[in-house]
Amino acid sequence: MTKEVGSFQDNIRRTFIRYSLVPVAAIVILALVIFSFSWSYFQAHYNKQDNKAVSQELSRIINIYYEMVSDVEDSFLEKDNKVDQAEVFEILYRRTAEFGEIGNLIILTPAQQVLFTSKDHVPGYLTSHVYSNWGVWRNIRDNQGQTSTILYEKTLYITKGIYDGDELRGAIVYAVPGEVAQTAISGQSRYIIITDSNGWIYASNTKKLQDAYGRILSSYNTGTGFKKIDQSFYYSCKTVTGKGINVITINDITRSMWLIAILVGILTGIFVAIALITYRSTANSSIKYTKDIAKITDAFEAVQNGDFDVSLNIDSSKEFKIIGGDFNNMLNGLKDQIEQNKELAENAAFSQVKQLESQFNPHFLFNTLDNIRFMAKIDAKAADKMIVSLSGLLRYSIRDVREEVTVREDLSNIQYYLNILQIRFNKRFAYEMDVAEDIMDYLIPKLLLQPLMENAVKYGFAGQEKLTVKIRGYQKQEKLVFVCEDDGAGIEEDKLLEIQKNLSENADSSQHFGLYNIDRRIRLMYKGDYGLDITSKKDEGTTVRIVLPKHKEA
Amino acid sequence: MSKRIRIILLAIVFFIILFVVYLYKNTDSTAENVDKLVVVSPHPTEFVIPLVQEFETETGIKVEIISCGTSAAIQNVINDENIDVLWGGSLLAVGPYKDYFYAYKTPNRDAFIEQYQSVEDEITCFSNVPSVIMVNTDVIGDIKVEGYEDLLQEGLKGQIAFADPSKSSSSFEHLVNMLYAMGGGDPNKGWDYVEQFTNNLDGKLLESSSDVYKGVANGQFKVGLTFEEAAFTMLKNDKHISIIYMSEGVVSTPDGIYISKASSRIENAQKFVDFLTSKDAQRYMASDLGRRSVRIDVDASNLVIPFDDITSIEVDKYLVMTRKESWLESFMAIYGKEQDD
Numbered sequence: 001m002t003k004e005v006g007s008f009q010d011n012i013r014r015t016f017i018r019y020s021l022v023p024v025a026a027i028v029i030l031a032l033v034i035f036s037f038s039w040s041y042f043q044a045h046y047n048k049q050d051n052k053a054v055s056q057e058l059s060r061i062i063n064i065y066y067e068m069v070s071d072v073e074d075s076f077l078e079k080d081n082k083v084d085q086a087e088v089f090e091i092l093y094r095r096t097a098e099f100g101e102i103g104n105l106i107i108l109t110p111a112q113q114v115l116f117t118s119k120d121h122v123p124g125y126l127t128s129h130v131y132s133n134w135g136v137w138r139n140i141r142d143n144q145g146q147t148s149t150i151l152y153e154k155t156l157y158i159t160k161g162i163y164d165g166d167e168l169r170g171a172i173v174y175a176v177p178g179e180v181a182q183t184a185i186s187g188q189s190r191y192i193i194i195t196d197s198n199g200w201i202y203a204s205n206t207k208k209l210q211d212a213y214g215r216i217l218s219s220y221n222t223g224t225g226f227k228k229i230d231q232s233f234y235y236s237c238k239t240v241t242g243k244g245i246n247v248i249t250i251n252d253i254t255r256s257m258w259l260i261a262i263l264v265g266i267l268t269g270i271f272v273a274i275a276l277i278t279y280r281s282t283a284n285s286s287i288k289y290t291k292d293i294a295k296i297t298d299a300f301e302a303v304q305n306g307d308f309d310v311s312l313n314i315d316s317s318k319e320f321k322i323i324g325g326d327f328n329n330m331l332n333g334l335k336d337q338i339e340q341n342k343e344l345a346e347n348a349a350f351s352q353v354k355q356l357e358s359q360f361n362p363h364f365l366f367n368t369l370d371n372i373r374f375m376a377k378i379d380a381k382a383a384d385k386m387i388v389s390l391s392g393l394l395r396y397s398i399r400d401v402r403e404e405v406t407v408r409e410d411l412s413n414i415q416y417y418l419n420i421l422q423i424r425f426n427k428r429f430a431y432e433m434d435v436a437e438d439i440m441d442y443l444i445p446k447l448l449l450q451p452l453m454e455n456a457v458k459y460g461f462a463g464q465e466k467l468t469v470k471i472r473g474y475q476k477q478e479k480l481v482f483v484c485e486d487d488g489a490g491i492e493e494d495k496l497l498e499i500q501k502n503l504s505e506n507a508d509s510s511q512h513f514g515l516y517n518i519d520r521r522i523r524l525m526y527k528g529d530y531g532l533d534i535t536s537k538k539d540e541g542t543t544v545r546i547v548l549p550k551h552k553e554a
Numbered sequence: 555m556s557k558r559i560r561i562i563l564l565a566i567v568f569f570i571i572l573f574v575v576y577l578y579k580n581t582d583s584t585a586e587n588v589d590k591l592v593v594v595s596p597h598p599t600e601f602v603i604p605l606v607q608e609f610e611t612e613t614g615i616k617v618e619i620i621s622c623g624t625s626a627a628i629q630n631v632i633n634d635e636n637i638d639v640l641w642g643g644s645l646l647a648v649g650p651y652k653d654y655f656y657a658y659k660t661p662n663r664d665a666f667i668e669q670y671q672s673v674e675d676e677i678t679c680f681s682n683v684p685s686v687i688m689v690n691t692d693v694i695g696d697i698k699v700e701g702y703e704d705l706l707q708e709g710l711k712g713q714i715a716f717a718d719p720s721k722s723s724s725s726f727e728h729l730v731n732m733l734y735a736m737g738g739g740d741p742n743k744g745w746d747y748v749e750q751f752t753n754n755l756d757g758k759l760l761e762s763s764s765d766v767y768k769g770v771a772n773g774q775f776k777v778g779l780t781f782e783e784a785a786f787t788m789l790k791n792d793k794h795i796s797i798i799y800m801s802e803g804v805v806s807t808p809d810g811i812y813i814s815k816a817s818s819r820i821e822n823a824q825k826f827v828d829f830l831t832s833k834d835a836q837r838y839m840a841s842d843l844g845r846r847s848v849r850i851d852v853d854a855s856n857l858v859i860p861f862d863d864i865t866s867i868e869v870d871k872y873l874v875m876t877r878k879e880s881w882l883e884s885f886m887a888i889y890g891k892e893q894d895d
Contacts, residue, residue, distance in 0.1 A: 018559070026562045033569045037576065044580055130841040133834045135608060142612075150611065153604075198610040213603050213619060225580045235580075 008293050013286035020278055028267055036260065040226070040235075043251055047190060047237045048224070051249040054192055055239040057184045061099075062176075062243045065158045066147045068095035068105075069172050073162055076107065081162075081169050083107055083116045092118055099183075104175040110168040112137070125153070126173060140171045149244040151196040154214075156181070156245075178203070191250040195221070202245070209250060220250055233257045292320040299327060308335050349524045350403075364454060371424050382423050389423075392416040397447060403525065404443040406553075407473065407480075411435060414449050421457060428466050429457070435473035439480055442550055445521050451514030452484035452544050459542060460488020479530075480548045491536040499534055515544065522548065590616040591822045594631060595641040596624045596723070598764065600787055601843050602641075608838075609829045615822050623762045624648075624723035631655075631814045638817040639826055644807045645677060646730065647723035649875045652676040656813040658824055662831035662849070670808055670848045677810045678827050681783070681836075681845035684806035684864060685727045687798040688770045688778045688785040699777055701801035702732055705751060712756030715769040715778030720882045722763040727807055728779040729885060730874055734867050735802035741873070745884065752889050759889065771795060782806075786844025786858060799859070803867035808848060 006014075071091045075084060088105070096102050106126060107116035114122050125131045133141065136157050139150040145163040149156060156176040162169045181203040185192040193204040199216045209220050219229045224237045236250040292314050302310045308331060312324035368390055375383035393416040405413075411433070421429050431453075453469060460467040470485045491499070503519055519532040526549050536542035595602055599621065606617045620630065624643040631640045632654050640648065640655075648655075657675035664671075670679035689699055697709045705714055719725040730741070732751065737744030760766055767785060770778035771793040785797045811830055813823040829835055836847040841855050854860060 022559055023562070026559075026566060029566050030569060033566065033573055037569070037573045040577065040580070128841070130837045134838050138608070138612065138834075152607075196611075198607070198616055200607060200610075212599055212621065213606075218618065226577065 009286050009290040012290055013282045016282040016286060017278060021275055024274065025271065028271055032264060032267065039256070039260070043235050043253060043256075044226075044237075047235050047249050047251050050188060050190060050192070051237040051239050051247055054184055054188070054194075054249065055241050055247040058181065058194065058245060058247060059241050059243060061180060061184065062149065062158070062241075062245065064095055065174055065176060066243075068092065069147055069158055069160050069174055071095070072105065072107070072172050073160060076162060076170060076172070085116065088116055089118070099177065099180050101177040101179060103177040103180075106173045106175075108171045108173065110170065115170065123153070136173060137171075140173075141168070149196075151200055151202050151244075154202070156202055188249075191252070193220075193248045193250070195246045195248065197240070197244055197246060199246075216248065221246075221248060226253075292316055292324075296320075296323065296327070303331065308338075368420055368424070371420075375423065386420055386423050389416040389419040393420070393450075403445060404553075405446045406441055407435065407444055408440040410444055410446065410448055411440075413447075414453070417450050417453060421453065425457075425461075425467075428461070430466070430468040432468070432470045434471065435482075436475065439473055439475050439550075442475075442480055442552055444480065444482075444548055445518070445525060448518060448546065448548075449482065449484070451518050452482075452546075454514050455544065456484060456486040456488060456542065459491050459536075460486045462489040464489055475550055478550050480550050482546045482548075484544045484546075485541060486543075487541045490538040490540055490542055491534075493538065496534070496536050503532065503534070518546065522546070588616050589614060589822065590618060591639065591819055591826055592618045592620070592637045593639045593641050593826070594620040594622065594627045594637050596622065596627050596763070597642045598784065598787060600791075601783065601845075604842070605830065605835060605839065608835070609826060612829065613822075613825055615825065617826070623721055625721055628654075631812070631816075635814075635816040635818070637814055638819050638823045639814065640812040641680070641826075641830070642809055643812070644683065644723050644727060644809045645673065645679070646807050646871065646874050646878070647726060648810060648812055649677070649871070650878065652812075654815055656815045656817065656820060656823075658813055658820075658827060660824070660827050660831050662828060662833075665833070665849045665851055666831075667848055667850055673808075673810075677812060678831060679808040679848040680811045680830055681839065681848060682806050682808045682861075683724075683727075683781045683783055683845065684799065684804045685724065685731045686780060686782045686785050686804070687800060688767060688780050688788070689796050689798055690770050690773055690776055690794065691796050692794045693773050694776050697776070699798055701798075702736055702747065702751070703802065705777065706754055710776060711754050712758055713776040714751075714755055714758070715760060715766040715775035715780075716755055716758075717760040717763050717766050719885055721761060722766075723809075724763040724766070724781045724784070725779065726878070726882070727781065727805060729881065730807075730869060731800070731803075731805040731867070733881070734805060734869055735800060739867075741877075741881075745888070748885065749888050752885075755889075782846070782858060783844045786855075789857065790844065797858070799864045801865065803865045805867050805869050806846075806861075806864075807869070807871075 068091060072088055075087050075091065076082070079087075088107070092102050092105055102118055104117060104119040104121075106114060106118075106122055108114055108126060112127050112129065112132060114127065125135050126137070131137055135152045136150055136159060139148060139152075139157070140159045140161040143159070143161065145161055147158060147160045149158055151157075155178070158174040158176060160172045162171065181194055185194065185203055185205050188205060191204070191206045191209060193206070193209065193216055194202045195216050196202060199218065199221050201210055201214055201216055204210065210216055217229075219227065220234065220236055221238065225235070227234045227236060232252065232254040234250050235253055236248060239247045241247065295312060295314060299310045299312050310331070312327045314320040314324035368386065372383050372386045372390070375386060393413070396413040396416065418431060421431075449471060452471070456469045457467065460469070467486060467488050470483075472483045472485075474481055499515070502516065515532060515534065522530050522532065528549065530547050530549060532544065532546050534542065534544045593606075602619055602621075606619060609615070610617060620627075620637065622630065624647050627640055627643060628648060628651055631637050632651070652674060653676075655676040658678065659675050660678055663678075666679065670682075673679060687699060687701075687705075695709075697707060698704060699710075704710075716728070717725040719729045729748070732748055733741035733744035735744070736747035760769065763780060763784065766775075766778040766780045767788055769775045770780070771788045771791075782797065785795060788795050789797065811827050813820065813827065817823055831848070833849065833851060836849045836852045839845045840847045840852050844855055844858060846854050846858070846861065
């Protein structure tokens with residue numbers, strides 16, 4: 001797997017984003033979630049709590065009435081199915097004392113005749129025969145001696161049939177005063193609806209949430225939980241009290257949901273804005289903070305491209321300042337080192353050149369001295385001339401340390417060597433000098449031409465009587481060219497290939513060192529496309545060509 | 555991604571999951587599996603509530619009521635499989651659609667008045683509803699109204715509340731009543747009267763039967779052509795109205811209870827029919843709600859005059875059913891012509 005290595009600036013920027021945006025996003029989301037969580041928890045919790053309170057209160061009230069009805073029944077039975085007005089009123093007042101309203105307690109015979117009423121009026125549906133098995137009376141009969149509740153004509157009745165075995169002896173009906181339930185649900189901030197088991201509303205603190213028939217809308221009457229009804233949100237809680245009464249508490253949380261939605265929207269907006277701003281500003285600040293790194297990178301690149309004159313000037317922070325200073329020191333050290341190396345190399349080249357130019361072929365010396373001895377016997381004058389020439393030549397070769405001499409100078413000193421050759425080979429050796437006058441003042445390596453002569457003589461005489469050597473010198477553009485031609489025996493082909501190979505490889509060889517020396521010296525002294533090449537043909541002669549840069553003494 | 559960020563993300567995901575689970579637990583999706591019955595009815599709310607309440611407490615079956623006009627109620631039953639019972643609508647109005655209803659013969663039929671026993675099984679008669687003229691005694695002034703003839707008076711022009719007979723079944727009853735009563739027993743001869751009557755409507759044709767009785771009770775109209783029970787309910791609510799039984803003759807057609815063939819709660823629907831035709835319910839209805847019972851053993855309320863004192867007209871039920879469409883067309887044609895004039 002290859003992973004692209006990002007730039008330091010990108011990494012810094014990513015770090016900025018990661019350590020600013022991600023924690024902010026995380027905290028915001030976390031805060032929202034926790035907020036929503038606790039908000040909905042408390043909505044549900046307080047709703048349930050209120051619901052429980054109302055249900056318990058209602059149950060408590062209804063229980064009081066149940067006990068009251070039971071007391072009245074006891075009194076009725078004690079008095080042998082007769083009503084003791086005073087006693088019933090006493091029970092009624094005692095039990096309803098806390099509500100401040102006695103309500104309508106009615107005692108009826110099975111034939112629907114009124115035996116007792118605490119309010120001087122009895123609804124027709126309790127006395128009319130039409131209702132003998134309808135509404136309240138049906139409830140009395142259906143519940144055979146059990147106390148029960150029924151909502152009829154918007155009034156909550158607590159009923160009890162007084163039975164002797166299967167025979168109905170009388171009926172106690174108590175109409176719960178409407179204010180009692182209203183008091184229990186008033187002062188609540190949420191909707192509270194009290195219904196019978198079929199959803200018909202008995203008491204409610206709102207006109208909403210019910211249909212045209214006075215029944216709670218069925219969608220609100222389905223248990224406890226969050227609900228979405230017609231674009232509105234609710235939390236509703238339902239308690240079935242077991243006394244035929246249901247308590248439903250409903251929170252309209254639509255507005256809160258809107259607020260939360262707006263809150264989320266605003267937070268998201270702010271977050272997006274922060275994200276955008278951070279994204280933009282990190283681009284700038286990361287460039288700013290990594291400016292020094294960029295400087296360092298540029299400096300290293302410059303050095304790599306060969307520019308040693310750069311310097312790092314950083315003063316933004318201590319660390320980078322140290323790095324910059326160290327870099328500069330290092331670069332200076334490097335520059336000195338390179339300078340030294342160059343000098344050393346030049347020195348080495350110089351000494352090598354010196355060594356090379358001082359190499360005379362010992363054969364030449366031996367031959368010349370042998371000739372001088374011989375000449376001394378037959379021609380003292382010639383011997384004398386040879387000694388003078390040899391000593392001139394030696395003096396020239398060892399004289400002063402200059403590596404370069406003018407063409408004129410070298411030519412005049414080569415004359416010593418030519419003299420020696422002339423005496424030695426007499427008429428067998430001839431030479432021509434054809435050096436252009438306009439190159440006479442240019443500089444060439446000392447003893448450049450002598451080895452050429454020596455080489456021509458060495459190979460040219462093999463098996464033939466006469467040898468003519470032609471030396472030409474001329475300038476060609478910015479170069480000096482010297483050509484040494486002879487009409488000698490030429491060089492064997494194998495030998496020539498070997499020489500050419502050795503020349504091209506810059507290799508050293510003990511033989512032909514004259515030519516190699518010249519080539520090596522030229523290459524060491526002059527950088528560029530300069531040097532020596534040799535061509536030869538068997539029995540036709542050899543040509544050596546030297547190319548040098550054209551330059552004068554400064 | 556660094557380890558720390560992963561931990562934070564995990565925490566967030568954990569909280570979100572917790573929240574979703576909490577919401578899910580608290581979202582009430584329990585479709586309450588209660589025993590229920592869906593009833594569509596053109597009856598007034600005041601009429602429906604006590605009967606439904608009593609049915610619910612007696613059987614424990616919860617009744618959902620959809621309130622609308624007769625024609626719409628029929629269409630609802632045909633189009634909505636969820637509706638179990640059509641409660642209300644006269645035999646004449648619903649009869650033509652009897653193929654959509656379920657045949658059921660309630661055991662209470664034996665106690666029915668002879669003529670209501672013999673109707674088709676798809677129809678169970680519920681009550682007898684005479685057509686009446688309702689008069690607002692506060693605004694009528696000196697105008698005397700005893701029958702259809704009196705409605706043609708100049709003083710009542712534009713003061714008669716009458717609903718579109720194609721939308722309200724009680725209005726259609728009145729149209730039939732007019733044709734028979736004013737045609738002297740031959741409905742074809744009654745159209746002259748209808749033309750004059752339409753003329754006196756002065757372009758006012760109401761949308762539903764409730765607009766008629768409410769309109770009169772509110773004093774918007776001096777008289778209205780409606781049905782006995784509606785007028786009775788207004789009377790019971792202390793509205794200053796009086797009920798006029800047309801001197802030319804009163805057609806009274808029973809209305810019924812009809813179980814939808816598409817119902818999936820046939821058993822509950824049958825209980826509902828049994829309940830509404832029971833003696834207790836019929837007795838309550840007759841005494842408190844002003845409807846005449848279909849049972850022999852239940853007397854009419856003393857708030858309405860006995861049936862024997864009303865000039866009654868018999869109609870040919872089948873003729874009316876077959877002619878319904880053409881009569882409605884004729885009426886609209888006459889009414890439209892009056893408008894153009």
